[in-house]
Amino acid sequence: MMIKVRVFVTYKQSVFDPQGDTIAKTVHAIGHSEVESVQVGKFFDLSLKTTPDQVATVVKDIATNLLVNFNMETYTYQVLEG
């Protein structure tokens, strides 16, 4: 069974996000003062050939061993399909 999962990697709340801050300033400069703040993040869409009960284990292992720098980052995920 093919399952599509989106893994979101973001900075921890305590870590300053300079790119988000810069984008927020630029957003204001092009006239969008209604934007209060911007945070940036990465995501990874994984197509998994596995069973639904295995998804949590597989995602945790890949996030922990590859995708996430736990010193500065944290992650969540969402099943898109399957």
Place this chain on the structure above:
Amino acid sequence: MMIKVRVFVTYKQSVFDPQGDTIAKTVHAIGHSEVESVQVGKFFDLSLKTTPDQVATVVKDIATNLLVNFNMETYTYQVLEG
């Protein structure tokens, strides 16, 4: 009213994603052969002080004029809160 929107920016289907491809290979190397493919993308969380009927217009304008390179990328968005 504060509305939180997540804007997802991805490569177009026709554009090769070398980072995703490399991550897929590394995922296999650490033993996860159940992963068929990986695509990477960026997201931007915008906190907007606006009304729900304005969200589509604001997001389209910011995506078009700032966040997205339409030569290679495309975007979608999702209202997280508000």
